[in-house]
Amino acid sequence: MYEMYYTLILILDSTVRLSTPLLLACLAGLYSERAGVVDIGLEGKMLGAAFGAGAVGYLTADAWAGLLAGIAVSVGLGLIHGFASITNRGNQIVSGVAINFLAMGLTALLGQTWFRQGGKTPALPEGGRFRDITFPFAEELRDVPVIGPLYSELLSGHNILVYLAFLAVPLTWWVLFRTRFGLRLRAVGENPAAVDTAGISVTWLRYRAVIACGVLCGFAGSYLSIAQSSGFIKDMTAGKGFIALAALIFAKWKPANAMFACLLFGFLDAVAIRLQGQSIPGIGEIPVQFFQALPYILTVILLAGFIGRAIPPKAAGIPYLKERS
C-alpha cells in the first residue's frame, strides 16, 4: 500500500515537471487569445526562446541572463506576429504558422553556424542552468510517513521556474478578472468596436497582450533548455506548443482550468513513462502505443462528451478594422 503511495508521489512529481512548460505556454496563449489574437505560433516562440536561453546560458554561464535572452527572443517573435496580424491585419493563422517555420529554421541554422554541433548548443556550464531548490528540512522529513515524501519529493526539489509557473496561474486570473487592464483586454477580444468607441486603443491593447504572451512563452522555452535539460537541441519543443493550444481550448480560455488541463496532460505523460513496460495486475503489460495515444483519445472523448462546447472569445482571429473607407 505504502509502496503504491510512494509510486503515486513520484508520478505526481514527474507530472509537475512535465506540465510546467505546457502551463506557461497555455497561459501565454490565454493572454493573446483573450485579446482576440489567435496564436498558433506558441510552438515557434517556445523553440526560439529555448534556443536564445540555451545559447546565452552557455556563453554567459548565467541562468538569469539566459532566461532574459529567451524572453527577448520570444517577445521579438511575438511582435512580428503582432505587426503582421494587428498592424497590417494579416491572417493570424498564417502569421502564426510563419512564426513556427521561422523559429524552426532559424534556430537550426544559427545553432549550426555558431556552435557547429548539428544545431545543438553545447551542454551548459555550471551556473548556466536553474538548479533544483530544496526546501528547508526536506532531507530530514524524507522518512516521515505520508507527509515526508509529499513534502520532500513533490513540493520540494523543483527549479524556480516551476514555482513561478504555478504562481502565474492566480496572477493571470487576478490580472484578467480583477484589473482594469484585464477587463479591457477581455473586451477587446469580445467586441473591439465597443472598446474603440470608449476611446481606448485596440491596437495598443492587443500589442500588450501579444507581449505578455511572448514573456510567458519565453519562460516556457527557457524552462525546456536551461532548467529541465541542459542545452538546446534542434526541435526540442516536440509539439508542446500545440498541446498547450489544445489545453487552452480544453480549458475554455480560463486560467484555473488551464492549470488542470495541463496537469492532466502532464499526468498522462508521466503515467505513460512510469507504466511503460511494466505489467499491471489483472491486465498484464499494456503496449506503449496505448499510453502515447491516451492524451489524444482523452481529449477527443472529453471534448466530445463531457466538457461541452468550448466557445472562443468572439473576436478571436478577426483583425480589427477601425473604419471602412
Add this chain to the structure above:
Amino acid sequence: MRSCATRGNGPAPGGPRMSEDIHVKKVLTLGTALAGLAFSVVGAAAADIQPAVLYDLGGRFDKSFNEGAYNGAEKFKEDTGTEYRDFEIQNDSQREQALRNFAKRGMNPVIAIGFSQANAVEKVAKEFPDTQFAIVDMVVDLPNVRSILFKEHEGSYIVGVAAAMASETGKVGFVGGMDIPLISKFACGYKQGVMATDEDAEIFENMTGTTGAAWNDPVKGGELAKSQFDRGADVIYHAAGGTGIGVLQAAADAGKLGIGVDSNQNGLHPGSVLTSMLKRVDKAVYKAFEDAQNDSWSSGIEVLGLKEGGVDWAVDDNNAELITDEMKASVDDAKAKIISGEIEVHDYMSDQSCPF
C-alpha cells in the same frame, strides 16, 4: 566539357523536362567557366573516383553516426587527396532528389547514411544500374548496392557486461529512441550482457516513442531516466540519439551513471558516463571509398561486428576512473569469446524476439 553536355542531353529518368533544360543551361555556363579549372583538378587527382555521402536528418555534426560518416570521408580525403561531395537533407522528400543528383553527376560510389534512406536508395539504384550505392544500417537487395550493417547487439553485450559490474543496486536501465526492431536489437544484446554477468539483475527497458520525434526529445529522455532511477537503477544505457542527451544529463544530475551510444559520448559528462558503445560508421565509409578506389568494390550485405572492429566500447581519460581493472578484464574476456564464437549474442532482428 563534352561529358557534361552528353550527360545533360541524355534521357533524364523521372525528371521533369523543363527544369532539366534549365539545368543543362546552368551546367553549360558553369561548365565553360570552370572548364579549365576542372581539367586541372582531374589531372591532379590520384584516382578517378568521385565519392558522395548523403547524411540522414540530424546532419553532419550530430555527434553521432552522421558525424562518424563525415569523419570517415574526411579521413579518406586527407589520406588520398580524393575530393568527395556530401549533402545534408532538411526533410524526407529530399532523399531521392539528392541521390539522383549525385548519380546524375557521375558520383560513384554514393553512400547513404541511415535506415530511413532505404526506399530512396532502392528507387534510385534501379535507375542508375552503373552507379555503386551503399547504405548504412539497412538492407537494400539490389546488384549495385552494398548494405552495411553493424552487429550492435555485440557492442551492446559488452557495455551490458560493464553496466552489470558497475551497478551497486543490481538494477540497470535501457532507454531506446523510436520503438523499432533496430533499437530492440540494442536492448536485447545489452540485456544478454547484463544477465550473463549478474543473473539476478533487474533490467528496466523503455522506448521514448513511436514516431521520429522520439529521437529528439531530451526532456522525455530525462524523465524516463529519472523514473528508472526512482525504481532503483543506477546505470542506464541509451540508444536514443538526441533524446539520449537528456538521459545522460539526468544520470549526471542524479549522480548515477549513463552509457553513451554510436560515437564516444564519454566527454559529455566526464565521470558520469561509464562508457560508450561505439559504432564505427567512419570505418565503414572509409572502407567503401577505399574499395571503390582499389576496384575491389563488392555489393551485397556487409556486416561489421566486434571481429571486424565495427563496434566497440570507449575507454578514454574521461571514464578511466570508472573502469576498474576487473571490469576491463571481464569486457576483454567477453570480447574475445564473442570473436571466437564461444558466446553467441542473440540478434533481435533475426527472429523479432528477445529471449531475455
